[in-house]
Amino acid sequence: MNEKTIQIKEIFDPYYSAPIEVWDTFAKRLKTATFNKNEEIKLPNTTEKKLYIINKGSAGIFLWKENHPVCIDLCFENDFFGDYMSLLIQKPTPLYTVCFEETEMFYITYSDLMDLYENSKFGAKIGRIAAESLFIHKQSQQIELLTQTAEQRYKYLLSKQPHIIQRVPLKHIASYLGITAESLSRIRKKIVK
Numbered sequence: 001m002n003e004k005t006i007q008i009k010e011i012f013d014p015y016y017s018a019p020i021e022v023w024d025t026f027a028k029r030l031k032t033a034t035f036n037k038n039e040e041i042k043l044p045n046t047t048e049k050k051l052y053i054i055n056k057g058s059a060g061i062f063l064w065k066e067n068h069p070v071c072i073d074l075c076f077e078n079d080f081f082g083d084y085m086s087l088l089i090q091k092p093t094p095l096y097t098v099c100f101e102e103t104e105m106f107y108i109t110y111s112d113l114m115d116l117y118e119n120s121k122f123g124a125k126i127g128r129i130a131a132e133s134l135f136i137h138k139q140s141q142q143i144e145l146l147t148q149t150a151e152q153r154y155k156y157l158l159s160k161q162p163h164i165i166q167r168v169p170l171k172h173i174a175s176y177l178g179i180t181a182e183s184l185s186r187i188r189k190k191i192v193k
Contacts, residue, residue: 004030004106011053011078015129022122029116030106035059035099041082044096048086050107051130054079057103058167060176062096071175073141074168076161081105084134100168150179151187 008030009023032055035041042048044064054077061073061083072095075081086093087110108116116123144153154177157164164173174184 002027004032007055008053008106012126012129015133016125018122018125022126025120025122026116026126027106029108029112031108033105033107035103035105037099037101039099041097041099042086042095044094045092046086047090047092048083049110050082051084051087051110051113052081052105052107054081055104055106057105058100059103060098060100060168060172062098063094069172069175071172073138074157074161074164074172074176076167079137080130080134100172145178150177150183151190153177154184154187155191 002024005020005024005027008027009018009020012018012023030053033052035057041052041059054075056077058074058076059081060071060075061081062069062071064070082097083093083095086095090110113127117127118124120126144156148156154173157173157177161167170184171181174181177184179187
């Protein structure tokens with residue numbers, strides 16, 4: 001098996017254990033793309049045409065609000081990435097996506113994804129697993145936002161991504177946490193003490 005197939009199997013294993021041949025069929029439909037630091041992948045008010053999985057790097061999903069960007073999600077290695085709502089409904093949304101560092105992603109086009117769902121024995125199951133994973137991620141994120149302080153959420157981010165400060169601009173981390181850059185600075189100073 002090739003390296004891409006093994007990587008895809010490892011990404012999905014926590015959600016669904018399937019023979020390597022299933023992942024080989026899926027991996028063959030995936031293409032690879034590389035993006036530069038600060039490169040916008042999807043612009044606001046456009047339609048998402050691809051579902052991405054980050055192989056190396058980091059990226060974010062944003063929305064403009066009151067003349068400034070609001071980071072609604074941070075994504076890293078092995079995360080699904082993109083404007084999933086736009087992909088599903090095949091209509092424009094105000095969301096846009098940006099890479100924070102040089103990033104390599106696997107992707108499948110919308111048409112290939114639909115073909116996989118309809119014509120592969122395991123295609124629909126893979127799609128369901130991806131959708132469930134994205135739903136669980138967003139629901140957990142909402143619960144954290146409503147039940148934890150910004151400091152608790154920041155500590156959790158650090159536990160998941162210890163090098164986040166070197167990978168993601170502080171202003172985007174602050175935005176993701178729902179606080180100002182100054183508040184994040186105070187939290188960081190408090191944690192260091």
